[in-house]
Amino acid sequence: MILLAMLALPPLAVAAPAPDTLEQRLAPCLACHQVKDRNDAFFPRLAGKPEGYLYNQLRNFRDGRRQFPMMTYMVSQLPEPYLREIAGWFAAQHPPHAAPAPVQATPAQLERGRALVLQGDAGRKVPACVACHGAQLGGVAPAIPGLVGLPRDYLNAQFGAWRNGVRKAQSPDCMALVASRLTLDDVAAVSAWLASQRVDETVRPATALAAPLPLPCGGVPAAEGARP
Structure with a gap:
């Protein structure tokens, strides 16, 4: 009787195999780096x-x-x-950016960060962030990243990694040099100002630098011949 009852049941549906697309293969990456409505401090966009x-x-x-x-x-x-x-x-x-977290910073701190990002500090031989990362801070193709939309904690962690030699790039490592010339207060100011900026969803990496890079950077083709 049990066998007859089982034979009378409809066949179980067989699940279709997952499509073998690059997006499907990158699901483990997306689980950390592209979560909707989350601006994670440890897994950058x-x-x-x-x-x-x-x-x-x-x-x-x-x-x-x-x-x-x-x-x-x-x-x-x-x-x-x-x-x-x-x-x-x-x-x-180009999915929409998650809403940025509120930034705790004083007006003086934000002003120092703005000055470093847009003008640099000639006395410390620190170039402006926009000199390398683009006027809109959206990066420059093919190899310079954008800074807009990054969480403050992530920015602080990366500056710390460069200062401590944990993060490196192809030689010459321009970001390690910049990080070594910034004080801890400068790092906090830069990260606060960057993280407080509203993200323009239309910004894309620039196709070329407006001027030669201020420092030689390994891995960036346009850095050849850059000023020391």
Whole structure:
């Protein structure tokens, strides 16, 4: 009787296999780096950043210039063409930014941050952020990242990593040099001002720099011949 009852049941539906798309394969990356309505302090937004920059960071994790065990594990066995494909996919994405978290900073701190970002500090030989990252701070193709929309904690952590030698780039490492010339108060001011800026969703990486880079930067083709 039990067998007859089982035979009378309709066949179970077989789930269709998941589509083998690049987006599907990148689901583990999206789980941290592209969560809707979340501006995570520890997993930065990758969408819309220049392809060359993203490719360089994947190589930096793979080759040990950047330290994060999960990232190193995920990319250590991936071939170069696949790293480029991943970088290209993220560079082409432009989902809306999550709302920024409120920034706790004094007016004087925000003004110092604004001055460093837009004008730099000649006395400390610190170039303005806009001199490298673009007038709208949206990055410059092919290899300079945008700064808009990044959480303050993430910015502080990256400056700290450069200052402590935990994060590195291809030599010459221009950001390590800049970070070494900034005081801790300067870092806090820059991160506060950047994190407090409203994100313009129409901003895209610039196609070229308005002037030569102020410092030589490894991994940035336009940096060749940059002023020391």
